[in-house]
Amino acid sequence: MGSTSSIQFCRRNNKTFLRIFMILVLSCIPGLTNLCSNPSVTTPTDLLPSNPSDTLSSLDSLDLEGYISFNDVNNASKDFGNRYQLPPLAILHPRSVSDISTMMRHIVGSTSNLTVAARGHGHSLQGQALAHQGVVINMESLTSPGMKIHKGKQPYVDVSGGELWINILRETLNYGLSPKSWTDYLHLTVGGTLSNAGISGQAFKHGPQINNVYQLEIVTGKGEVVTCSEKRNSELFHSVLGGLGQFGIITRARISLGPAPHMVKWIRALYSDFSAFSRDQEHLISKKNAFDYVEGFVIINRTDILKNWRSSFTPNDSTKANQFKSDGKTLYCLEVVKYFNSEQANTINQEIKKLLSELSYIPSTLFSSEVPYIEFLDRVHNAETKLRAKGRITWCGQMLVRGEINRDIMS
Ligand SMILES: Cc1cc2nc3c(=O)[nH]c(=O)nc-3n(C[C@H](O)[C@H](O)[C@H](O)COP(=O)(O)OP(=O)(O)OC[C@H]3O[C@@H](n4cnc5c(N)ncnc54)[C@H](O)[C@@H]3O)c2cc1C
Known part of the structure; x- marks a missing residue:
């Protein structure tokens, strides 16, 4: 202003x-x-x-x-x-x-x-x-010009500021490529998240989405169309990224890409001690070649949480998982993911076992799942679709909606 x-x-x-x-x-x-x-x-x-x-x-x-x-x-x-x-x-x-x-x-x-x-x-x-x-x-x-993918040593995609991230994911996957940093929910626009930051469990490794942009095309407050980057009109570039829409309109963005994995190992485990939980998270984000995604949730007053997980995850020890009672406790859920391709299928479990052995979660609460990369990235939308079908998403209150979605993802 x-x-x-x-x-x-x-x-x-x-x-x-x-x-x-x-x-x-x-x-x-x-x-x-x-x-x-x-x-x-x-x-x-x-x-x-x-x-x-x-x-x-x-x-x-x-x-x-x-x-x-x-x-x-x-x-x-x-x-x-x-x-x-x-x-x-x-x-x-x-x-x-x-x-x-x-x-x-x-x-x-x-x-x-x-x-x-x-x-x-x-x-x-x-x-x-x-x-x-x-x-x-x-x-x-603003759909034109369309998406353009550039392969090569430093691959990138040129997209409209109004493009949805889910569409970018689908298109880049056709080339075996993918953006590296995400939000939990992908049905948001490039301009919308680049005006904020764009944060998910990959940010510890690649930075937020605004750290993965090579170049922007901006319409300024005066109506000028300006191309900017780290080296060219850099003040505008850094103002617009995370600028809450106050420094110009992002009409096009050049987003850095990397090789896309085919599959992910998706793991959850619970903690009752917050210090142990945050210590393990810090350990994982500072360790090289550990997980590709690290997030966490607080779980308050849920009953039978592990029973709910069983619809999408497999317990490491089914008998012990059955004996675990979550009722009324405040628990902390560590969520981690490791990307892999079919040629790593034989070694990935060993790698994960070693990484998990360094953590101090409650052993009976270890659950895992194996899903395609796109299914993992689009998980919040999948949960949203289910909730909408049940009529559990209403118009009143973002926090309610996000709370419901997070709860559903936890189930
Ligand atoms: C269910 C849910 C889950 C979410 N999860 C995450 C998450 O995991 N990580 C995260 O980082 N955020 C998350 N968010 C927040 C979300 O990323 C931001 O609110 C984002 O701005 C939404 O993008 P949008 O396309 O809807 O933008 P809008 O809400 O339409 O716009 C957001 C702001 O950006 C400006 N803007 C929009 N387009 C442009 C443009 N092209 N150029 C310049 N300014 C522009 C607008 O004027 C406005 O100020 C979540 C939000 C919801 C509702």
Whole structure:
């Protein structure tokens, strides 16, 4: 905010009365603000457009390859979990980078108070991807140019900022390649996670997703299209990565790839002592050639946790696992994964056995499973699909949804 390259523009004018009136109207309509018991949301009056009808007609006159919708704005009015409802005036569905640039130039050159927000898959909180009475740019409609994979010594993929990570995984796997760093949930956009960090159990080895980007194409707050990298326009590069959408719109990203494994050994074990749990995690992330993924969960007040695991995991010692009681205890679950290919099938179990022998989990709680790489990476979506089918995902509250998903994954 406030810099020429920032995305949100605040241009004051004197029509204070109209702005106050709009806020009063909006705050009186139930459902337009917080639907759950959450902190109250107000948009500062100087961030609301000064003359909505002039603004609408000026937006309508833009020469675009894509289109602008003014009526059907529901999808871009809420954040994930429906905690914040801040409808935009319009949604831009860009077909090209030039559409985004045209929009940004139009806004920066106008006297309206329009705000702009890029929206990926809309999974962020606190209204991050919302622009109250402003313009939301629906990044998922930017599908061209398509994905381009470059093989070679340092393979990479060039993708649109609106591409979903799951699609990148599917496409790169056709070449035996894959991005190295992930989020737990893959149905998120490249621009959305690169604006945050992009963290999962591979981050200890490869860094978060923002550490695995060679180059970005950005539309700045002035509407310029700029290519940036570590060496070229590096200030913009480092500002946009993890910049919460405030320093420019990511229209294209060059993401580093590595060889994709075929299979993973997926292992879980429980601890009752937090110090032992965190000591083992630290040991694993500092050891070379140990696991490829390390995460952990806290389990509170679950009954029969190991019984639930049996649907997807096999206990190391079935009899002892049957005797373990989780009821009422606070437990810590270590989750680790080792990637492997068919030629390593004979040695992988020995390697894992050795690594596990260095840990101090509760022996009866050791469970493992063997699944294809893609199935492991897409695990949260699989759990989400199951929960949706059972009607257990509702609109109220990201924490509820994430809690449910985590619980389901644990089962
Ligand atoms: C169920 C669930 C699980 C999650 N798990 C993880 C996880 O394991 N690891 C993790 O790191 N995060 C996780 N998150 C958080 C998630 O990564 C972030 O909220 C991410 O921003 C969502 O991406 P999105 O495409 O939905 O972005 P949106 O929510 O649409 O946007 C997020 C922010 O990025 C900006 N933005 C979007 N696209 C662009 C663009 N092209 N250029 C510039 N700015 C842009 C938006 O304006 C907004 O500020 C999870 C979220 C959910 C709901």
